Amino acid sequence: MAKDQFVSQIADIDADFPQWYTDVVIKTKLVDYGPVKGIMVIRPYGYAIWENIQRELDTRFKAAGVENAYFPLLIPMSFMTKEAEHVEGFAPEVAVVTHAGGAKLEEPLVVRPTSETIIGHMMGKWVESWRDLPLRQNQWCNVMRWEKTTRPFLRTSEFLWQEGHSVYATGEEAETETLNMLHLYEEFAKNVLCMPVLTGRKTEKEKFAGAVATYGMEAMMHDGKSLQSGTTHYMGQNFAKAFGVQFTGKDGVLQYGYTMSYGVSTRLIGALIMTHGDARGLILPPPVAPVQVVIVPIAAKKEGVLEACNALKEELKKAGLRVKVDDSENSPGWKFNEWEMKGVPVRVELGPRDIENGKMTVFRRDICEKSELGLADAGKELCALLGEISENLYHKAEKRMKERIVDAETLEELLKGVDGGNFVRAGWCGCRACEDKVKEFAQATARVMDKENTAEKCVVCGKPSVHTVFFARAY
Amino acid sequence: MAKDQFVSQIADIDADFPQWYTDVVIKTKLVDYGPVKGIMVIRPYGYAIWENIQRELDTRFKAAGVENAYFPLLIPMSFMTKEAEHVEGFAPEVAVVTHAGGAKLEEPLVVRPTSETIIGHMMGKWVESWRDLPLRQNQWCNVMRWEKTTRPFLRTSEFLWQEGHSVYATGEEAETETLNMLHLYEEFAKNVLCMPVLTGRKTEKEKFAGAVATYGMEAMMHDGKSLQSGTTHYMGQNFAKAFGVQFTGKDGVLQYGYTMSYGVSTRLIGALIMTHGDARGLILPPPVAPVQVVIVPIAAKKEGVLEACNALKEELKKAGLRVKVDDSENSPGWKFNEWEMKGVPVRVELGPRDIENGKMTVFRRDICEKSELGLADAGKELCALLGEISENLYHKAEKRMKERIVDAETLEELLKGVDGGNFVRAGWCGCRACEDKVKEFAQATARVMDKENTAEKCVVCGKPSVHTVFFARAY
Numbered sequence: 001m002a003k004d005q006f007v008s009q010i011a012d013i014d015a016d017f018p019q020w021y022t023d024v025v026i027k028t029k030l031v032d033y034g035p036v037k038g039i040m041v042i043r044p045y046g047y048a049i050w051e052n053i054q055r056e057l058d059t060r061f062k063a064a065g066v067e068n069a070y071f072p073l074l075i076p077m078s079f080m081t082k083e084a085e086h087v088e089g090f091a092p093e094v095a096v097v098t099h100a101g102g103a104k105l106e107e108p109l110v111v112r113p114t115s116e117t118i119i120g121h122m123m124g125k126w127v128e129s130w131r132d133l134p135l136r137q138n139q140w141c142n143v144m145r146w147e148k149t150t151r152p153f154l155r156t157s158e159f160l161w162q163e164g165h166s167v168y169a170t171g172e173e174a175e176t177e178t179l180n181m182l183h184l185y186e187e188f189a190k191n192v193l194c195m196p197v198l199t200g201r202k203t204e205k206e207k208f209a210g211a212v213a214t215y216g217m218e219a220m221m222h223d224g225k226s227l228q229s230g231t232t233h234y235m236g237q238n239f240a241k242a243f244g245v246q247f248t249g250k251d252g253v254l255q256y257g258y259t260m261s262y263g264v265s266t267r268l269i270g271a272l273i274m275t276h277g278d279a280r281g282l283i284l285p286p287p288v289a290p291v292q293v294v295i296v297p298i299a300a301k302k303e304g305v306l307e308a309c310n311a312l313k314e315e316l317k318k319a320g321l322r323v324k325v326d327d328s329e330n331s332p333g334w335k336f337n338e339w340e341m342k343g344v345p346v347r348v349e350l351g352p353r354d355i356e357n358g359k360m361t362v363f364r365r366d367i368c369e370k371s372e373l374g375l376a377d378a379g380k381e382l383c384a385l386l387g388e389i390s391e392n393l394y395h396k397a398e399k400r401m402k403e404r405i406v407d408a409e410t411l412e413e414l415l416k417g418v419d420g421g422n423f424v425r426a427g428w429c430g431c432r433a434c435e436d437k438v439k440e441f442a443q444a445t446a447r448v449m450d451k452e453n454t455a456e457k458c459v460v461c462g463k464p465s466v467h468t469v470f471f472a473r474a475y
Numbered sequence: 476m477a478k479d480q481f482v483s484q485i486a487d488i489d490a491d492f493p494q495w496y497t498d499v500v501i502k503t504k505l506v507d508y509g510p511v512k513g514i515m516v517i518r519p520y521g522y523a524i525w526e527n528i529q530r531e532l533d534t535r536f537k538a539a540g541v542e543n544a545y546f547p548l549l550i551p552m553s554f555m556t557k558e559a560e561h562v563e564g565f566a567p568e569v570a571v572v573t574h575a576g577g578a579k580l581e582e583p584l585v586v587r588p589t590s591e592t593i594i595g596h597m598m599g600k601w602v603e604s605w606r607d608l609p610l611r612q613n614q615w616c617n618v619m620r621w622e623k624t625t626r627p628f629l630r631t632s633e634f635l636w637q638e639g640h641s642v643y644a645t646g647e648e649a650e651t652e653t654l655n656m657l658h659l660y661e662e663f664a665k666n667v668l669c670m671p672v673l674t675g676r677k678t679e680k681e682k683f684a685g686a687v688a689t690y691g692m693e694a695m696m697h698d699g700k701s702l703q704s705g706t707t708h709y710m711g712q713n714f715a716k717a718f719g720v721q722f723t724g725k726d727g728v729l730q731y732g733y734t735m736s737y738g739v740s741t742r743l744i745g746a747l748i749m750t751h752g753d754a755r756g757l758i759l760p761p762p763v764a765p766v767q768v769v770i771v772p773i774a775a776k777k778e779g780v781l782e783a784c785n786a787l788k789e790e791l792k793k794a795g796l797r798v799k800v801d802d803s804e805n806s807p808g809w810k811f812n813e814w815e816m817k818g819v820p821v822r823v824e825l826g827p828r829d830i831e832n833g834k835m836t837v838f839r840r841d842i843c844e845k846s847e848l849g850l851a852d853a854g855k856e857l858c859a860l861l862g863e864i865s866e867n868l869y870h871k872a873e874k875r876m877k878e879r880i881v882d883a884e885t886l887e888e889l890l891k892g893v894d895g896g897n898f899v900r901a902g903w904c905g906c907r908a909c910e911d912k913v914k915e916f917a918q919a920t921a922r923v924m925d926k927e928n929t930a931e932k933c934v935v936c937g938k939p940s941v942h943t944v945f946f947a948r949a950y
Contacts, residue, residue, distance in 0.1 A: 032597065032600070032601075034546070034547040034593070034597070035547075035551055035554070035593065035596055036547060036549055036551060036584060039547045039549065040547075041544070041545070041546050041547065041597055042544060042545040043544055044542035044543060044544050044612065047542075047543050047544050047545055048542075048543070050545075051543065067519035067522075067523075068519060068522050068523070068526065069516070069517060069518055069519050069522050070516070070517040070522055070525075070635060071509070071516050072509040072510075072511060072514045072515075072516065072633055073548075073586075073617055073619065073633055074511055074514065074570070074619075074633070076510055076511060079510070091577075092576065092577050093576055093577075094575070094576075095549070095572045095574070095575035095576075095584075096572060096573065096574040096575065097570045097571060097572050097573075097586065098571065098572075098573045098574065099570070099571040099573065099583075100569070100570035100571065100621040100632075101567065101568055101569075101570075101621030101622075101623070102566075102567050102568075102621075108574075109511060109570075111548075111572065111586075118509070118510065121510055122507065122509070122516055125507070126507075137519065141617070142548055142616070142617065144548065144549075146575040146576030146577075147576075148576070157575075158547055158548055158549070160545060
C-alpha cells in the first residue's frame, strides 16, 4: 500500500528518535545541509514557520514597548575580552575574520556569537541621563557559534534568533524585566507553539557567560529529554562596567546602569517538532503552521470539483486562514500521506458527493480522525477546529510532562528516572561538586531550579537541600 | 528663536548637501557609527523604516509566488572562483573567516557579499526535473562588501537587503522574470517610497559580475546625482553551469537551467532621504514613516487636553495609522522642530480651544503649511491627507527629474549638463572606450540605457548611436 511505503521512509519514532528527527526535517523539506559542515539551509517550509514565530513574538515585544534595531555582525576581538567570564565562555566557539578587502586586518573581528559586547558599547554612547532610561532594544539576526556536533535547528554553527537588550537605572527594574521576558516567552510557548514549559533560574554552572543570573524555559521532548527553548539573563553591572554604560541619575551622580538580555532562536522549530511529532511525521501547531488547512480534491477531474475547492480556499483565506489546494497530479492517497508527514493540522477532502450534500470531510492531524462538517460557514467552523487542535496539542504535551516528572532521593533513583525518559525533581545542596556528580553518574544536568525548595536532602551528598532542581538529559 | 537654533544644527542643504545628509541621519537617530570603520548601527527610527519597506516588498514577492528561505552566511572560498567574472568582481571586497572554533580552517570562508554561488549550489541539489521549475526563492539577510569610502545607508561594509534567486527551464522565462521584478521594484518605488525612477538595461561595464544582463532603477537625488536603488540580473546559464543546476526536460534530456536574481537594500533609506528631504531635515513618505501622525498637546496641563490627545490617538490607530502623542516636557515649539526634522508627515496640534471648537490644527510636513480640520471623522480625514501627501511627494520629485533630464550632443554639453545637476541623455556607439571617456571627462557614468535609441550620434566619437544612454554622476 502506498501509505505504508511512504511512512516507511521515516525511522520509527520510538525505536530511533534521533533518526526519526533527521528523516522528518529533511524529508518534509524544512531544512537541508549546507556545503559547510554544521551549517544549515532553512528551506521555505521551515522558514515560513520561523516567519510565523517572528511575527507572533515581535508583536508581543512591540506591545511591551521594545524597539527593534540592527547592530553589526562583526565585533572587534578586544570587545570580547572586556568581560572576563564572557570571553571565557564564548572565545572557544567564535568564527574569526582576519582578512577583508584584500588585506590583513589590524584587529581580528569576531562573527557575533551574541551581541552583549557591541550593544553594550553602543548603549554606552547613547545613555547619558536617567531620562534616557530604560533603553530597550531587540534585534532579529544571525549568530554563529562554531559547534563540533550539530543537528538541524537544535545545534548549528549559524542560527537565526532574536536578542533583546535593555539598560535600567536600577538592578531591581532590570531583574523584574528579566522575569517579565521569561513569562512573555512562557505565554508565547503555550499559546503559539502549544508547548508547555518549565521555567526557573539556572544554576551557576549553567548560566550565561557574564550573567549574574540566567533563567531558562525547558520543554520536554517526545523522548523525555529536555530542550532549552529560551533564556533571559540579568547581568547586574557586569557589562555596564565593561563598556562604560553610565548615566547621571536624578541625584546628579554619575553611575553605571544595570543590563539584561533575552533570546530565542530557530531552535524553537526543533522544539515543536520533537514535542508534537508522531510516527507519521510532523504535527505543526496551528498558530505557526505555514499551511493550516490543505484541501485535497477527490475525483478532481469531475466537473465543479476544483472550482469548489478553490472557492472554499478563498472563503477560508477571508476568514484569516493559511490554506492550500493540492491540485497536483498525484493520487489523493499520496497527497494524504504527504500532508500528514508535513504536519498540516487539518485536511479537507472535497469530492462530488460532498459538494452535492453541502459537506466536507475533515481530517484532524493531531488525533488522526476524520469527521464531517457542513460547507456553510466553513471559515468559522475550521477556525474553531484549529483552536480545538491547539488546545489538544497543548494538553497532550502537558499531560506527558506532568506524568514524567518524578522525584528522587538518591542518585540511583535519579539515574532510573532519567533512564526512563523523565525529568527528575531532587534536592541539591548547591555545591558544584554534587552537580558534576549528577552529570557523571546519570548524564543529566540541572535544567532549572524549582520556585521553592521542597526537598529535604541533596540527592548526591545528603546534606540539607538548598534548591530543588529539575534534572534531565538535554539536547 | 528656538526654531532657528534648532535648524542651524543641520548644514545648509544646497550649500553642503553631503554634510546635510550626515547631519540628518545622525541627528534624527536613524543610524550611528559602529566601532568598526564603515559599519553602521541602524537605530530604531531607521530600522522601523526598513521594517515598513520589508513588509511592503515581502507582500509583493509573496503575491508574485516567491517563497522566502535562509541560506548560510559563510561561503567556501572555492565557490567564489567557479564563475570567472563573479570572482573577479567580488574577490577584492570580501571579508574572510580563516579561523573558527579555536583552529585554522582547512578552507577559508567568505562572508557573503551576495549569494548567487551558494544558492546556485543548493538549487543544483534541489532541481532534478522540469517539474521542479521554476524555483523562486528570496532571502532577507545581511551581506558584507568591504568598502574604502563609506556613508550610512549609501555604502557601508555591512548592509541589509533582500536577494531573490530563481531558476527557469528556458532563458526566455528567466529574462521575463528579470523584467517583471524590475517593474515590481518600480511600482514599489513609486507607491511606497513616492520616488520616481528611471529603469533600463545597464551597459556591459556597469553590469553585475557574472550576469548576461543587468537592469537597474536609478533615482534622482536632491543634488541631481543618481542613486542606483535596485537591480535585477539575468544570468543565462553562467551560474547554472558553474554549480550544476541541471534538470531533465519534458523531452527527457538533461539540461542546464537559466537563473536570474534581484535585490534592493537598506540603501533605499538613503534614497528616500535624499529624494524628499529639505532644509529642515527629513520628509518621510507616509507609507514607510514610522510615525505618520504626531499629536502635540497645546497647553498640555489644562484639563482634558492630554485625554483628548490620547483619545484622538486611539481613534487614528483604529483607522490603521501609526501615531504618537508627544507628551514629553519640552515646549510645543521644541517639539514642532524635532518632529519636522524627523520628517513626520503630519503634525496635529490640539489645545483647549481646538477641543472646544471640535477642530484640530494640522501641519503638513511636505509643504510646511497649517490648516484646520474637524475632529469628527479625524481618521478618515487624515488617511486622505496622507494619501494626498504621498502623491504630492511623488509628483514633486517627478517634476524635478523631468526638468533635469537634458540632452547632449557633445562631451562639453554632457559635462555642462552633469555640472548643472542633471541627468544627461545622449547617444553612444556602444564601445567601452567612449564610455570610459565620459567618465574621465565628466566624472559621469552610464546609469541605464533608454528603451529606444533616439539619438543619432555617439556623444564622444560621433559614430552612429547604438544606444541612447542616461549619463549622470552617481552615489
